[in-house]
Amino acid sequence: MILSKTMRRLTCLLCLSLILFGGMGCSEEKTPPLSRPPLVGAYYYLWYPGNWREGYINGRLKPQQLPALGQYDSSDPRVIEQHIAWASRYGIDFWAVSWWPDQPESDRIITQGILKAKNIQDIRFCIFYESGGLGLEKDRITFRGETSRKMLSDFKTLAQKYFSHPSYLKIQGRPVVILYLTRTFVGDYEKTLYLLRKEIRKSGFDLFLIGDEIFWYVMRSPHLPPSSRPERKRIRWFDAITAYNLYNWSKTAHMGYGERSTFLSESRDLFLSYRAAGGNKVPLIPAVFPGYNDRGVRLSENHPVIPRQFSPGGEEGGFFREALKRLALPFLDPSLPMVLITSFNEWNEGTQIEPTQTGGATEEDYSPSGREYTQGFLYRGYGERYLTILQETFYSVAGRVQEEGGGNPLSGVKIKVAKGKKVLMETQSDTFGYFRVSRWSLSPDSYVLQAEKAGYHPHSAVVRVEGGKLTTVNILLKPTHIASGQGHRTVER
Secondary structure, eight states: OOOOOOHHHHHHHHHHHHHSSSSOSSSSSOOOOOOOOOOEEEOHHHHHGGGTTTHHHHHHHHSOOOTTTOOOOOOOHHHHHHEEEEEEEETTTEEEEOOOOTTTHHHHHHIIIIIITTTGOOOEEEEEEEEGGGGGGGTEEEEOOHHHHHHHHHHHHOOOOOOTTTTTEEETTTEEEETTTTGGGGEEEEHHHHHHHHHHHHHOOOHHHHHHHSSSOOOSSSSSOOBSSSHHHHHHHSEEEEOOOOOOOOOOOGGGGTTTSSSHHHHHHHHHHHHHHTTTTEEEEEEOOOOOOOHHHGGGOOOOBBBBBSSSTTOOOOHHHIIIIIIIIOOOOOTTTTEESOOOOTTTTOOOOSSSOEEEEEEESSSSSSOOTTTOOOOETTTTTHHHHHHHHHHHHHHHEETTTTTTBBOOOOEEEEETTEEEEEEOOOOSEEEEEETOOOOOOEEEEEETTBBBBOOEEEEEEOOOOOOEEEEEEOOSSSSSSSSSSEEEE
């Protein structure tokens, strides 16, 4: 999801202005103290199998590195339930589900697929409103009569269909909608957003709108050239701001290995600029991606690659790990601790963290030269690697609860973590028995983990939380009808 080359070329001319006016600093920031664990979200797409045919880097590789579920159909209930299971196990709290105006297929998949998934209670979701569907011309979405009416109509539909669902993401009781490309909004968007909030309140909902405002240049009006400075006038209309994707092909210093590029450092400076623009009123939600390669779908555009390794010969997922460390964690807002991952399954642009089939490394592809798609960078069948990195970053304890003897996963098990007699936090196991404890809930120390479920003997185990490490605790619960001579067993690693 990127704009035309014409406007992106202007980014190069705006770099000096960004440096002069962004209020940049060079000192490394630390993760701010938080009063509650951050929410982790990921963008989720519904356009398969159609978009497999458009092309994607993993399908161009030699040999291919396909999704773990194969080239699936987004409407397949088994696919949706497996996606939810992965998200719940590894720590994705919610999906920002892509929703396009005038595409009823999106509604069908959400209502008949996602909302009817057997494990829907294990995840939350919000709508990622694809504003480009309102009409994107000359890299601008111009609000006038018909555009405004269409948006109002869309939101009435969303409110009626989704906002009341128990799994819909709400912040302080307000349903969340993320608006794509708000940085291109011009024309009468202020009146539209005002009326939008007013009309949806009549349905009983106070919208929480997150604007996709953060980028290297933004639009100001139908006639003025783009600006490298935050558009404060527009930012104030949102409850929070974020960046869908900071990739910009014209910024050549951003390309290639992250260790050698300026992408992370300049993105950090851009976040600082927008955080200042929002002040204390509009929180910033940091967003990161694991790499970028859209050559599988847009080879003729010749966009350069940001590889998934941070350095030559580095670990698979190294860029993702560094992006989380340098961009996500330091910019968590104490008033709204949230981070967005681009993406769970946007395979066409190569930003997915969805698992692949495991396999060896290759830099070869099916182009005549054998390198046109990869640009010589290495790709691996990474399996669940990126989900593991996410879990290691945001969680200090994770595990699974199963029934002793049969090994059946136990859902709805109450998990308590205590220090002495004080219970510090509570959670419960998901449909497949998995649970996790946020890194922000516990400081490094020893704790007692307690597991309780009706019909089973309660169980406790001592766990050690260490800074920067993930402690895995697998718990076996014994049914109450089994003879008491059999003991409990806990495996910790």
